[in-house]
Amino acid sequence: MKPSEIKNSTFEVLIKVILSQSDLKKRDEVIVKNYSKICLLLKWLCKNVCEMKKRNEGLDDEKKIESNDLLNISLDCILIISSILDKTDYETDQENLNAIDAISRVFEEEIEFLKLLDEDIFVRKESEVQRQLSILVNLTSRSSFVDLIINEIISIPIDEFFFNINEFLESKPYDLLLSYVNNLTHSQRLKFFIAESNFLARIFNIYVDSDNDRLNELLILIVRNCCLDHKLHQILLADEDLLVKLVKPLAGGEQIEEMESLPLDLQYLPLNKEREKNPKIRLYLIESIFQFCATSWGREKIRQSNIYYLLREYHRWETDPNAIKALLNLIDVIIKKEEEINVDNLKDLLVPEDLSKKFNEFFDS
Structure with a gap:
């Protein structure tokens, strides 16, 4: 299915409900109760995002803007669906668990889409990576995604990422980036890397030089997680x-x-x-x-x-x-x-x- 066919698709109603529902609880209920259809929608959205990104490379500026609008709508919808995975209070209800498991499996299968998110956060401007980082934060709130991201998705060497953390914090939304890093520290491999490198010293250097409370909270939270x-x-x-x-x-x-x-x-x-x-x-x-x-x-x-x-x-x-x-x-x-x-x-x-x-x-x- 092509993006132009979205108005004629059975997904149109779901997309409108997901994007227009201001009551978060009701929105989540829609996702849970319709999770089978949501999973099909999610697969379609992930694949379309990848296709649109490829097509964008050959478009002129005017057409690229139009394509980017559709791309951002798709990412917004994916972000909302991914937020279900970060709701631990939902894990006491079987229907919620079924929805979470099914949606998780879809994301785990969309490797190309995950790699696209990862590439974007390292090469795109701060204003353009909010959605991508937010989706990755939601996904890595679940332990099953952490090793997948570390072992198969991250496109730059782990040491390069962490040794250039200062540069990334200056050019990216620091709260989302550090929340992402904080989630990734649940990886045993990553924790050993951090412990054996001087990364925690770098974290403390940033902390000492910063007067930003929220930034400092996230930095020390990473340290605490490594001490666990x-x-x-x-x-x-x-x-x-x-x-x-x-x-x-x-x-x-x-x-x-x-x-x-x-x-x-x-x-x-x-x-x-x-x-x-x-x-x-x-x-x-x-x-x-x-x-x-x-x-x-x-x-x-x-x-x-x-x-x-x-x-x-x-x-x-x-x-x-x-x-x-x-x-x-x-x-x-x-x-x-x-x-x-x-x-x-x-x-x-x-x-x-x-x-x-x-x-x-x-x-x-």
């Missing part, structure tokens, strides 16, 4: 650099008796040193440190660093209830002796009830 995997902890904490970077934003300029027992870069900070102002970022930093307490090795590493003394001073300063709760949970684990905890990996084994509650809150967040 206890298999990476010995790589991440091979030296004190990452731990220092996590603690430093929480530290003030207080002069404490235990100063010289701290890592060198945390000693004698300026008296006017300010702590991170954003409570959400402070919470992410605490949660990142907390992940290292999953294993006895990590807990000992934390204790040996003596960051407890800075966390103690930070606790006296903190006023946000969520950050205080997280911090007290962290401190409680640090000051406990291993004989009291009596397990190596708290993620794999049964643990004392008080510790289990603390870890469930953090590991599932």
Whole structure:
């Protein structure tokens, strides 16, 4: 079917309903209840987008504008359909699950379309990639897509993408790009690459130089996700650099008796040193440190660093209830002796009830 035949197609009604329905809940209900037809529409849209992109290369400017309008309408429709995949609250209803699974399978089969999205986000201007990135963010919210994207779709080498992250953040919608990266960090392969490279150091350099709260939240969230995997902890904490970077934003300029027992870069900070102002970022930093307490090795590493003394001073300063709760949970684990905890990996084994509650809150967040 050609794009020109869209008005005569049975898809016209579905497209109009999807694009015109302002009530998101009702729109989603239409997609779920008609998911068999939606899947056929989705296949048609994906293939047409690929065909239109190819035809655009030989068009003059006037015809290209007309074609781009149709292309954008198609992408808008695909974006709306893909948003169903990012609704975790739908996974308790069998009809919703059937729709999500069916729509997921269609996307997984449309490799050419996925490659087209990927190519666009690296070569097109910021104003032209919002739809493409949004679709990829929705898709990679599901773990089944993450490895597919990493192994088969991404067109540039992984190291090139991450080592040029500054350039991409300047030229692309940073919130969508970082949400996409954040989803991709659920890939085991990617997490090991990040842990063994200096990418997290680059993330912190961007964070330190930025005064954009939303950008910084997304950056530290990526760091936190990389800390979630206890298999990476010995790589991440091979030296004190990452731990220092996590603690430093929480530290003030207080002069404490235990100063010289701290890592060198945390000693004698300026008296006017300010702590991170954003409570959400402070919470992410605490949660990142907390992940290292999953294993006895990590807990000992934390204790040996003596960051407890800075966390103690930070606790006296903190006023946000969520950050205080997280911090007290962290401190409680640090000051406990291993004989009291009596397990190596708290993620794999049964643990004392008080510790289990603390870890469930953090590991599932």
